[in-house]
Amino acid sequence: MNKSKTLPKRSDVPAEYKWRLEDIYATDADWEKDVQKVKQLTEQIAALKGTLAQSGEQLLAALTLQDELLKTLDTVYVYARMRRDEDNANSTYQGLTDRATSLSTQVYGAIAYIQPEILSIPTEQLETWIKETKGLDHYRIMLDEITRYKPHTLSAEEEALLANMSELASAPSKIFGMLNNADLKFPMITDENGEEVELTKGRYTQFMESKDRRVRKEAFEALYATYGKFRNTIAASLTSSIKKDVFYARTRKYPSALYAALFADNVEVSVYDNLIATIREHLPLMHRYIALRKKLLGVEELHMYDLYVPIVPEVEMKIPYDQAVATIKEALHPLGEEYGRVLAEGFSNGWIDVHENEGKTSGAYSWGAYTTHPYVLMNYQENVNNMFTLAHEMGHALHSYYSNQAQPYTYADYKIFVAEVASTLNEALLMHHLLQTTTDKKQRMYLINYYLEQFRGTVFRQTMFAEFEKIVHEKEEQGEPLTADSLSAIYRELNVAYHGPEMVVDSEVDLEWARIPHFYRNFYVYKYATGFSAATSLSKQILEEGQPAVDRYLQFLKGGSSDYPLNLLKKAGVDMASPAPIAEALSVFKGLLDEMEQLLAEK
The missing domain is CATH 1.20.140.70 (Oligopeptidase f, N-terminal domain)
Known part of the structure; x- marks a missing residue:
């Protein structure tokens, strides 16, 4: 389009x-x-x-x-x-x-x-x-x-x-959703070519990747200025949602809202706490990456709007939708002929809503009913991030497809804890494919930068979100008031801790909590980090072992809720009750960081 x-x-x-x-x-x-x-x-x-x-x-x-x-x-x-x-x-x-x-x-x-x-x-x-x-x-x-x-x-x-x-x-979530998707209007900004373009949530990522720092700053400030006009309204909706979580937990005699949220997956609170503790222990790696980003961008101060621009700006990787589809099909070839056939069917037979249009819900998701094939909503923009998002959502879709095919309705709906494994594994295989087939040194550096960003966004950032959720729910449970100001103060403190001394934490980002839909689905986001870690391990097994690992993985996809999530993953070959997979994923992050520094030294 x-x-x-x-x-x-x-x-x-x-x-x-x-x-x-x-x-x-x-x-x-x-x-x-x-x-x-x-x-x-x-x-x-x-x-x-x-x-x-x-x-x-x-x-x-x-x-x-x-x-x-x-x-x-x-x-x-x-x-x-x-x-x-x-x-x-x-x-x-x-x-x-x-x-x-x-x-x-x-x-x-x-x-x-x-x-x-x-x-x-x-x-x-x-x-x-x-x-x-x-x-x-x-x-x-x-x-x-x-x-x-x-x-x-x-x-x-x-x-x-x-x-x-x-x-x-459900009112808090519904109110936020209508404000965020239907009523909130963003201003026009001036793009790289000096033209006035409407800022949308879908285009925001593109602007954040712009080589022109003025464009990034303008989009960043315009986005948060818009949310800032409704900061107290959104704080009221979010705190109402948090109160709802605490009310249900207390009414059902759970020790805490966190315990109640994890109970459905039969996951101990220690798994959640282990994630935060392990990430906190490895924050020096994140700080090292931030320092590298600052150095490569050649800026005196690294701002929050500098986090998404590629640090290898010489490489232009514009990826039209059809090219993304072809690349994903090829990248997921290690998952076997049967998986490839279902994947191709999804791409060609009306599973996907591809482009952004006026009034359309932002972001991306996979959903559907047991009685039909799965669906994927996209707001596709022609960049690397959106290609990975497409691979991610198709991972969800095929997980649902296999579960629905193999399980009766009673047990077809898999637990949220394992929901992010199949999606993130697709991303890991896509990255492996791109790094294997890319001979251009600059493109390789670009992709490594992208993969580092995946770790930053999926492991570090989602864990920061998870810690924010834990803090605000505990404050509500302790009777402490939550306001726009207190939410912003908590969020700022976390940003400073996670990004380290080389980052200027702009005041605008203190309001980021106001635009995160997942906060209305309590204690969900930590599963992105655990899922990423599990996927890192399983993709490694698939690439190294071949068919035996593929067979175990397909059985996992067919498992639905026929067993508890930790048991299903253990059968597939990864033990998420241990912090070891988190540490293993972070060792991959360290390796990528090492390689990036080495490639830069050879320039």
């Missing part, structure tokens, strides 16, 4: 660059039919309340009906939300999303009795039913998991009340 000064409308985007949501529902009328089906199934499952402890057959009937209900609800919700994501200003799909959200609240309110009723069944009786009731053994893993939640499950009435609060609890 041609770059213009303003974004195209959705209707102006060529069909070949749009995802095909018609694969979910051919028309909105078909969506309406499933909405009615969900309502009918909800009535049916509500009628079973109070009967689950009567017999194994009755329990099986409820669980089977629940699967059908939730599978249909997922499809309804995914379609509505993804249609809205195409253009957040489209009132039709705002309405469908609101209806799907309300419907979801009704459904989860209606099924809230199921878990408490299961927990009321004596363990011995439940075990007998599983053995004697044909088909109930399918739910053994689910039933064992429910039993694990027994200390944190309330009465049926209390569970119903919490379920009915879910729409209210």
Whole structure:
């Protein structure tokens, strides 16, 4: 697509660059039919309340009906939300999303009795039913998991009340999302050619990579000045989200919001703390990289808007979308013929929404429903970063594809802890391919710089985010007030510690917390760092061992939630209960840093 000064409308985007949501529902009328089906199934499952402890057959009937209900609800919700994501200003799909959200609240309110009723069944009786009731053994893993939640499950009435609060609890995230994606407008800035161009979140990365420092500074200041106008509003939405996290943790009798968030993955808090401690221990490597960046840019002061510009500015790597697709296919060849076939299908058969348009949700994600193939939302810009983002999201998509193919609906949805492994492994293989095939010394230095940036952004930066989340939740738990000023002060202190003495931490970046959507999905971002570390190890095994490692990895992709995340990863060949993989990843970072310094010495 041609770059213009303003974004195209959705209707102006060529069909070949749009995802095909018609694969979910051919028309909105078909969506309406499933909405009615969900309502009918909800009535049916509500009628079973109070009967689950009567017999194994009755329990099986409820669980089977629940699967059908939730599978249909997922499809309804995914379609509505993804249609809205195409253009957040489209009132039709705002309405469908609101209806799907309300419907979801009704459904989860209606099924809230199921878990408490299961927990009321004596363990011995439940075990007998599983053995004697044909088909109930399918739910053994689910039933064992429910039993694990027994200390944190309330009465049926209390569970119903919490379920009915879910729409209210999602308000902070929804308010931020609408402000961030639909209402927030950024000013025009002057680009490298002296032309006025609209600043967007999608273009911000491009401007941050500009060789012209004036452009970087102008984009940086314009972005944060815009967020600054709403700093108190966004602080209110974020602190409300944090309060919600703490409320749910306390209500369910968890020791802390962090413990509650990690409990779903059966991950100990020590894993989270080990990550922060290991990264803190290795911060001198990060400081060394910052000092190298300052030296190579030849600036007296290194500012936050200097963090993304390549430190090998002589190399221009403009990568059109079709070229990125071809490169990714070739780079992922070590994953085998079958993986390559599915990957090619995803690229050519309406899985991906490629380009930015007016009102479209920013960033990138992979999503979908069990009943259809996965989807990927992109806002593709023609640079190295976006090629890696595409490889990353297709890693998510194929993880979902394999899990959905191999697992029944009950166990198809893999845990968040392992969610970033497949995506980051794709990035590792792509980087390996590029470094193996690049003979130009300057391009190699450019790519090493990019890989160093991946470590900085995915391991160091996401761990800084994780530490921020830990601090602000602990302050809320201790009754300390959180305001725009206090959030900014905490965020500034972390930036100073992580970036070291050679970095000028500009006051604008104190507000960065105000534009991070992931903070509304509490204690999620640490998984980027752990996932990156696991992927570093697994990609190394695949490249060195070949087929045996590929087979283990594909089994991991097919695992869904049929086992706990740490167990699935251990079977694949990496032990994330230990800080060792984090340290191993940082040793790779050190090696890249060493090589970059050596290449520079040879110039």
